[in-house]
Amino acid sequence: MIKFYTRKFHIKLIILFLLSLIALASLWVTHDLVKNLAKEEKKKIELWASANEELSKQQEDENRDYSFVFKVLEENNTVPTILTDGNNEIIGSRNIDSLKISTKERAAKMIKMMSAKHKPFVITISEKEKNLLYYDDSTILKKLYYFPIVQLIVLILFIFAAYLAFSSIRNSEQNLVWVGMAKETAHQLGTPTSSLLAWLEVLKDNELPDTLLVELDRDIHRLEKITDRFSKIGSSPSLRSLNLIDQIENSIGYLQKRISGSIVFVKKYNPNEEVYVKINESLFEWVLENLVKNAIDAMQGKGTITFTVRDDIQVAYIDINDQGKGVPKNIAKTIFKPGFTTKERGWGLGLSLSKRIIEDYHKGKIFVLQSDSVRGTTFRIVLKK
Template identity: 40%
Template sequence: MRVSRLGEQWLQGGGLWLNRHSSIRIALIVFSVLFAVLSLVISDRLVSRIAVEEHEKLEMWANATRAANAYDQQMIMTYLYRILDANTAIPTILTDQDGKVLSYYNIDVPEKNADAFLERELERYKRGYPPIVIDDLSSPQYIYYSDSYGLRYLVIFPYIQLGVFLLFLGVAIVAVVSLKRSDQNRIWEGLSRETAHQLGTPISSLIAWKEYLASMGTEPMVTDEMEKDIQRLGIIADRFQKIGSSPNLRPSDLHEVILRTIAYMQPRISKQVELIAPKAPEESIIVRLSEPLLAWVFENLIKNAVDAMHGEGKISISYIAKEREVYIDITDTGKGIPKGRQKTIFRPGITTRQRGWGLGLSLARRIVEEYHGGRIYVHHSTLGVGTTFRIELDRETE
């Protein structure tokens, strides 16, 4: 769960961060080009080094063959020693039949504890390649060896290249995914602001009509209800206007915010739904928040719960207050959410209603996580029993 959450947060936040900082993208591109050039240079040097070694060995083999055909014993011995001295890359240890080290080549032996070091190297070589046996002597000798430095580089280097390639592939995937989400967010932001702009005209018209009706002596109850609806439309327009812009977060008493939300929602939902307010905490729970936006989240969760209960049941809100954070649980007695859908319900377009775009929970998640730095998720749900949504927010500290 922790790993998946971190991965999801990176896709939502880290990728967008990458796309917002052009200097980071340029640095990654420059680094990839430099690494490609460096890979070519190192590969070319390794190939050239091996080519030179192979050419020298072939020349030595040709000269030794020429000496053997000429039956020149002195020249044969000369080339034999040259072949022995030509090994400047392969670490080698020569032992007798009892395992005693007779000599070694191409091994950097420390001055202290040299014998112990050679014994450890010998044991390591024994676990590698089988030894070469020299059995034409009075007592057999054994040559143990390991990979040359060039061969080690050739073995390791492709894995380094593969790792860097996978790293850049992952960064590219994250950037593409985040760009797609960024485009979706811009569409939502544009739609929200346009909606707020379009609401301005009918709100102004309704204000004028309310004043006209009041001047005509209409019953105060009518104009008072119109005033409430006008205020509500103003709040909705303000919420849509805030989507996509940095919200003004202020330290607020969370309990008071929730009580105001319940007071607004109770007369606007089914009378057969009991909306249970949280118990007043022993000490005030102060959270830095935007009340219009966070109240929108609570209202959305309450409306979804009412739909899940088909207009009949209980919705309770409770707190779990900790030293640095607070958990708000919204629990209903509805039909529950299948386990396989508990993560997908926050995606845009996911809805169980016949009407609606399925943006409510998606916007709620964005308001809680991106604007308030918290979390919202399905805490637990049982089919036929109900569901608990949990919101985690940081408490304001002095």
């Protein structure tokens, strides 16, 4: 099952890599397009400067045809330009909002900005007279500069939306599977449980040892609880304010007689203390059983399981520690996923069910508080009071 999640992680990495390649290719193409367009605009302004220079020679040759020169000058409808004399006094401008050069200060600011971006073209009128042609990027070119960023944002938003949609569909399917499995299990357990209750009454009439009958009675009631637990999956179980210490004591008491004597329970709380929290008794016991069984497996059937309870103002904390080899950091967040297990014959449902019960039904929290090979693993449960 670990291989399954590792494979899913690798698939996600491949998808992320491919999306990164698409994004980089898009950025490169757009950058190349902007670069070429900038070159074209520079050539256009260079031609425009030449046309201005050619037009200034009109006084020297009055019979010359300047129709082509005028055509070149009139066709610049996109690139902002400012034509100044040698003293930086504006002679003319094109494609610029007049308000931006309405005063000398604004005009000087605009010319400074243009010269910082592009070197102005020098237009030689005569040996003593020279004009300067300043220009800026066109509106289209400016938009293209920001296009890759917009494109990347749209791509990220699309991926995020797709992820949410697929996650929602997947979670809905998982919920249907969980509910269906739980209801069917409850139905299947119902018949033999009823039969065992009848047989228990028969055995009581035959004067069997009381201790045997008591334990048999507890096991049958446990079957009833298991049936009740599964029947609650998919519905909204009722929560009652119960003493948390009593619930833990009852669970430890039942499990202690049914597991190996090599397992020792340590209780770091006062058994006579009262810590009331809102829980569903049967579902909460299920969580404790899952965590204890998980601890026993982690310690290979031998070691100490420590229960610690801390009462806070608004919540109560339950820490369950084992002396196992710990959970590797790379799978610490994965252990609560349905189907994840490190056991050869495990189904990977215990911790997933526990998380669902605590967080979905009790609106609490369950997580790995700490884990290493020296101190073992500690699961923490946080419940509202």
